[in-house]
Each structure stands twice: as C-alpha cells, then as structure tokens.
Amino acid sequence: MKATIALLPGDGIGPEVVAQARILLDAIAARFGHTFTIEEGLIGGIAIDETGDPLPPETVALCERADAVLLGAVGGPKWSDPNAPVRPEQGLLKLRATLGVYANLRPVAPHPAAAKFAPLKPELLEGVDLLFVRELTGGAYFGEKGREDNGRVAFDVARYSVEEIERVTRRAAQLARGRRKKITHVDKANVLETSRLWRSVVTRVFGDEFPDIEFEHVLVDAMTMHLLHRPASFDVILTENLFGDILTDEASVLAGSMGLLPSASIGDGRAGLYEPIHGSAPDIAGQGIANPYATLLSVALLLRHSLGLDAEARAVESAVSQALDAGVLTRDLTAEGAVSTSQAGEYVAARVREAA
Ligand SMILES: NC(=O)C1=CN([C@@H]2O[C@H](COP(=O)(O)OP(=O)(O)OC[C@H]3O[C@@H](n4cnc5c(N)ncnc54)[C@H](O)[C@@H]3O)[C@@H](O)[C@H]2O)C=CC1
Ligand SMILES: CC(C)CC(=O)C(=O)O
Ligand SMILES: [Mg+2]
Numbered sequence: 587m588k589a590t591i592a593l594l595p596g597d598g599i600g601p602e603v604v605a606q607a608r609i610l611l612d613a614i615a616a617r618f619g620h621t622f623t624i625e626e627g628l629i630g631g632i633a634i635d636e637t638g639d640p641l642p643p644e645t646v647a648l649c650e651r652a653d654a655v656l657l658g659a660v661g662g663p664k665w666s667d668p669n670a671p672v673r674p675e676q677g678l679l680k681l682r683a684t685l686g687v688y689a690n691l692r693p694v695a696p697h698p699a700a701a702k703f704a705p706l707k708p709e710l711l712e713g714v715d716l717l718f719v720r721e722l723t724g725g726a727y728f729g730e731k732g733r734e735d736n737g738r739v740a741f742d743v744a745r746y747s748v749e750e751i752e753r754v755t756r757r758a759a760q761l762a763r764g765r766r767k768k769i770t771h772v773d774k775a776n777v778l779e780t781s782r783l784w785r786s787v788v789t790r791v792f793g794d795e796f797p798d799i800e801f802e803h804v805l806v807d808a809m810t811m812h813l814l815h816r817p818a819s820f821d822v823i824l825t826e827n828l829f830g831d832i833l834t835d836e837a838s839v840l841a842g843s844m845g846l847l848p849s850a851s852i853g854d855g856r857a858g859l860y861e862p863i864h865g866s867a868p869d870i871a872g873q874g875i876a877n878p879y880a881t882l883l884s885v886a887l888l889l890r891h892s893l894g895l896d897a898e899a900r901a902v903e904s905a906v907s908q909a910l911d912a913g914v915l916t917r918d919l920t921a922e923g924a925v926s927t928s929q930a931g932e933y934v935a936a937r938v939r940e941a942a
Contacts, residue, residue: 769792774806
C-alpha cells in the first residue's frame with residue numbers, strides 16, 4: 587500500500603526515539619512491499635525556537651493530509667518558565683483537538699519478562715492485560731484558564747458535555763466487546779460535578795446500548811491503589827483526560843518502564859495520532875540511552891488502526907517481544923549490559939526484516 591506518515595520528533599528524547607521509528611517503518615516497507623512517504627514536521631519547544639509557535643500551520647497542514655501521525659514528545663526545562671507566554675505542551679494539546687482524536691488508547695500488558703524489571707511482586711503481574719481509554723480533548727486541559735487578583739489566583743475550568751462523554755464511552759464499549767467485556771469507569775463523583783455527569787451518561791449508555799458489557803464505577807483515589815494491588819482484575823478502564831494521564835503513568839510501573847507503553851489517539855476518522863505515553867525525559871536526553879520500545883509499539887498501533895496493516899503490526903509487536911526475551915534492554919530496564927537506543931531499535935528492525 588501507499589501511505590503518507592507524518593513524523594513529529596519534538597523535544598528531548600523525542601528525536602532519538604522517532605529516529606528508530608523511521609528505521610522500523612523503512613524495514614516494514616521493505617519487508618512487506620509498501621511505499622511509505624515520510625514527512626517530518628515541527629512541534630513543541632523546537633517549533634517555538636524556530637517559528638515562535640508550538641504548532642506551526644505547516645505542521646497542521648502536514649498532519650491533516652497524512653494518513654497517520656507519529657509523535658515523539660514535547661517540552662523541557664528550556665521552555666518551562668511558569669511565566670512563559672507560550673509552552674511546548676500547548677502545541678500537542680492543540681494538535682489533539684485539531685485532529686479530533688478524542689479517544690486515547692493506552693494498552694498495558696506486561697511482557698512475561700516484566701517480572702524482572704517491574705518493582706511489584708511477580709504474582710501480581712500474572713494475567714494483567716489492561717486497556718485504558720482516556721478522553722483526550724476535554725476536561726481541565728482544555729477548559730478556560732487564567733489568573734485573577736494580579737496573578738495571585740489561578741483557575742483551570744474542567745468542562746464536559748454529554749456528547750463528549752457519550753462518544754468516548756461508546757468507543758470504549760466497542761473495544762470492550764472484542765476483549766473480556768468488562769469496563770471500569772473511573773471518576774471522582776463524590777466531589778466533582780463533571781464526574782457526576784460522566785457517571786450518569788456512562789450508566790445510561792451502557793444500560794441502553796451495551797447491556798452485554800459488565801461495568802462498574804470506581805473513585806479515582808481508590809483506583810490508584812487497586813491498580814497496584816489487583817491489576818489483573820481490570821480490563822478496559824474508561825476515564826476522563828486528567829485522571830487518565832495520571833493513572834497511565836502509574837500503570838507503566840506494571841510494565842516495568844515508561845519506555846514500554848505506547849498509545850493511539852483516534853477520533854471518528856481513520857487518521858490517528860500515535861505517541862509513547864512518556865514525555866521528553868530531559869534527564870536522559872542527548873545520551874542515546876532512551877528506551878525506544880514505547881515508540882516502536884506506537885508504530886504497531888499506527889499500522890493496525892490507521893493503515894489496517896494487522897500482520898505488519900503483529901510483526902513489530904513480535905520483534906519487540908523477541909528483544910525483551912533476548913535481554914536487549916536499555917538502561918531503564920537493566921543495570922547491567924544495557925544497550926543504546928539505536929542498538930535496541932536496530933535489533934527490532936532486524937527482526938522485522940527477517941519476519942516470516
Ligand atoms: N506527550 C508528551 O509529549 C509529554 C510531554 N511531557 C513533557 O516532558 C517533559 C518532562 O516531563 P517528566 O515529568 O520528566 O516526564 P517524562 O515522561 O519525560 O519522564 C519521567 C521519567 O521517566 C523516564 N523516561 C521517560 N521516557 C523514557 C524512555 N523512553 N526511556 C527511559 N526512560 C524514560 C525519564 O528519564 C524520567 O526519569 C515535561 O516538559 C513534560 O511537560 C510529559 C508527558 C507527555
Ligand atoms: C499535554 C501532555 C504533556 C499531557 C501528557 O502528559 C500526556 O498526554 O501523557
Ligand atoms: Mg502524561
């Protein structure tokens with residue numbers, strides 16, 4: 587097939603891990619006979635430095651004409667002054683809204699070797715296979731923000747409409763039908779009005795449209811504990827933007843590293859935005875030691891969800907799995923014998939080139 591893929595490396599370790607994704611896409615194209623036109627765009631801090639805008643119009647145009655977008659990460663200390671007029675993260679939020687990708691899928695299925703890297707008891711990881719469905723274009727990240735009283739008071743408004751909750755709930759329910767038909771909806775309905783709206787809409791949508799799906803509501807503070815005590819008891823976890831952001835970083839502990847969790851952000855069209863769940867990791871940027879597997883697994887999600895290339899997606903997932911089995915591990919996963927970002931990426935690309 588022919589497809590145009592936009593690559594947005596961004597900041598910090600973003601360019602390091604996206605470079606490995608590019609090598610992997612070339613390997614997929616060669617092995618499976620596809621033509622991928624790959625075009626790079628600016629986003630985040632580097633875009634502010636070069637254009638003054640964290641999401642330049644050229645990048646929007648590139649993403650809108652592409653079949654899929656792969657992003658590294660944005661942000662870093664250089665652009666993090668609390669009084670800065672513009673921030674890298676605004677570019678990413680605007681891109682998500684512009685592309686209408688309201689459902690952020692974050693699978694967490696620890697590899698069998700994860701017991702070696704994860705700090706939890708191995709028996710807690712048995713059978714863990716989670717899919718977070720995080721609402722991505724609403725809530726406090728997108729509501730009105732500002733300062734009052736000469737800057738001494740700040741506010742971020744969390745807003746959700748019935749329609750925003752319905753569409754992501756339906757998406758989660760459809761995904762649950764292909765899995766264990768169980769959804770845990772996470773909110774803070776004992777305190778927040780938005781959560782009470784979520785609870786009533788989620789209950790109605792499941793009752794009216796998805797009676798075959800078992801669902802429960804769990805308060806977010808308790809959920810942070812349940813996730814570490816009994817992660818195997820959950821399947822699909824549906825939640826709003828802010829809670830989903832926080833819970834999925836926590837869930838990366840089950841897999842062993844932030845550097846292992848991919849994500850797919852999708853809307854009603856086929857084009858999607860794919861990115862590792864981690865950020866720009868300024869503490870390790872520029873050293874060639876970042877784990878590229880979350881980004882390579884995001885390529886697998888891109889191939890599956892936006893290009894409909896399931897065999898190719900499975901080839902990538904199998905190649906990463908082989909790398910973990912073979913102990914091809916970056917420094918976040920092992921204290922001894924760690925490989926570099928490019929050695930890990932090259933190992934995976936080589937397995938794809940020889941895939942049956
Ligand atoms: N999607 C995005 O572009 C995101 C951007 N950010 C931005 O990234 C910057 C740094 O944020 P942090 O809170 O430090 O979160 P972070 O996710 O960048 O890093 C947290 C910790 O995980 C480690 N880590 C992350 N990814 C890794 C990888 N692939 N391999 C090995 N270790 C990895 C880092 O070294 C660090 O110790 C901030 O400016 C933040 O706004 C944060 C999250 C998401
Ligand atoms: C805008 C991003 C920095 C939010 C985030 O941390 C994420 O989406 O994981
Ligand atoms: Mg995050």
